[in-house]
Amino acid sequence: METKTIEKAQEKYEELAGIDKKHFMHPTTSFKQHQEQGPGFIFTEGKGVYLKDIRGKQVIDGLSSLWNVNIGHGREELGLAAMEQMKKLAFSSTFATNSHEPAIKLAEKVAQMTPGDLTMTFFTSGGSEANDTAFKTARYYWQLKGKYEKKKIISRKKSYHGISMGATSATGLPAFREFPSLSPDFHYVDSSIESLKEMIALQGAETIAAFISEPVQGSGGVNMPPENYFKEVREICDENDILFITDEVITGFGRTGTNFGIENFGVVPDMMVIAKGISSGYAPLGGMVISEKLKNELIELSDGVYMHGYTYSGHPMCCAVALKNLEIIEEENLIENVRNMGAEFQKGFKWLEERHEEIGNIRGIGLLRAFEILKDKEKNIRYSEPVSVKVVEEALKLGLLGRSIIYEGQDTLAFAPPFCINREEVETIISIIDKSLTKVKKKGLK
Structure with a gap:
């Protein structure tokens, strides 16, 4: 770059940096570092x-x-997909059985990609919301079955599940849980079958709603599971009437070389949490996918309204972008x-x-x-x-x-x-x- 161009670029940086320090509260950032050094x-x-x-x-x-x-960055096709959808229908609610084509088509596409009988998706704006949705739905499921004590969630130490109230509470990294405040009924185990068995024995299977795990831990250090870990987890959950949730926020949609990370380990969970890769970050989108068995039981057991929903659940533009993203992953x-x-x-x-x-x-x-x-x-x-x-x-x-x-x-x-x-x-x-x-x-x- 020429000297004048470099100087102008630096001036622009300093101008924006000053505004940034004054008005933009950054996520996962030191307040002091931000004010002393400005944006990176x-x-x-x-x-x-x-x-x-x-x-x-x-x-x-x-x-x-x-x-x-x-x-990857700069894929114009996703911008065009967003524009075309916004020109037709920028937003409409999916509450109370209302729907629209992008959400319907994306739910169908997810069902085609997921392993086993995972067939129904509830859409959110990201992974934290998706995990909270899974926890609430698991507890709701056991409530419908008359098992009101089954509300505890077990997760693994070094796990990361997000930063909303429930998702933070499930996160196994203490640094995140030190930030106030946490929800009750969350427990943490080492990455061993023995530790999980001990926790179930200690708490009582009759009080545990679900076990959640990333197939490969991401933010906790890119940690692979022990050999045969998830096959044994699946058996233990079945034996103890505990729902098995996989957090595929990082590992989903190809990151591990398969559509979903859990496919590398030969088991199918009851619930799967998705986000990030579904839209490659071009639009905020996440979701919870549940099994056919779970879906049918929820339909059979519930008479009232599923009292859970976000304004942007199934946002039309986000769903259209996700569909184009998944198309590119396949075609290329x-x-x-x-x-x-x-x-x-x-x-x-x-x-x-x-x-x-x-x-x-x-x-x-x-x-x-x-x-x-x-x-x-x-x-x-x-x-x-x-x-x-x-x-x-x-x-x-x-x-x-x-x-x-x-x-x-x-x-x-x-x-x-x-x-x-x-x-x-x-x-x-x-x-x-x-x-x-x-x-x-x-x-x-x-």
Whole structure:
């Protein structure tokens, strides 16, 4: 960029940054850091796996922003789909049996994609609302069956389920639960079958409504489940009359190399929560999908109104955008590319491990990948100061937006790029990580 252009861009950044600090309350942000440093990037453009800042800096979006821009940035087809729908019908309510074509068609499409007998979808504006919907519906179901004590929800430690009241309460990461205030009747178990059995025995199966789990934990560190974990979970839930909910907000719609993450583990839940990838972030949309069995029982048992609904449940424009998004994923064979590029990431991480003895615990599936930085890999001992934070900072200078996860004593680097990423871009990410970690190590690790 020419000097004058750079100066004008900087002036524009500073102007917007001043307004931002004065008026925009940011999510998951330090108030003090925001006021002292202002906004980080002010993004203005996106194309494929790239994002561009108002000052002209381009970075690879190594996490699909918030695990959600699955088809990549800048797809005009989704903007056109939104425009066409808004020109015809921008909004109409779906309360009291009213409907419209985009919601009907999207519900049908979801039913075609989901495993087993998951066939009916309740739409929300995002994942937190979808999880709250699942919890309320599970409790409502047991209430209809006359089992009023069955209202407790069990989730896994290191899980993340959102930030609305119920979703935060189900989240297994203590840092989120320390933010006031929580709902009652939520309990947390380690990622072992023994821990789940112990919790059921302690609380009593007659008091437990549902068990919820991400097929692969995302924000908690990209943690894979133990072998045969979900098959045993399914059996335990069936034996104890407990509903099994899978949180597919991150893992749904191709992220793990299958339509839904739970398909990798050979079981079908009673309820599934979806969001993010259904629209690739181009429109706010989520949902709860329930089984045919559950649907039929709700119809048979209920005489009154299902007293739950959001203004934007089944928003026409959002549904139209989601339909176009899912069409693109299918037509461009993007889930196949997820599998192929996931394998490239695995090779790249193994190469990094050979070059850097500090890298270990490589894990993930599809385009949901992570590794840890360890002082002693054999004993799983970490450095006293999180190294991943410094690596992310250095990587950003070289044009890569990644994520450091340090919850629960971890020192993890996580990546989940858009599905359209190619081999050259994967190699660029691996090269940047290599250079960034090398630079951090030269400064010394503590």
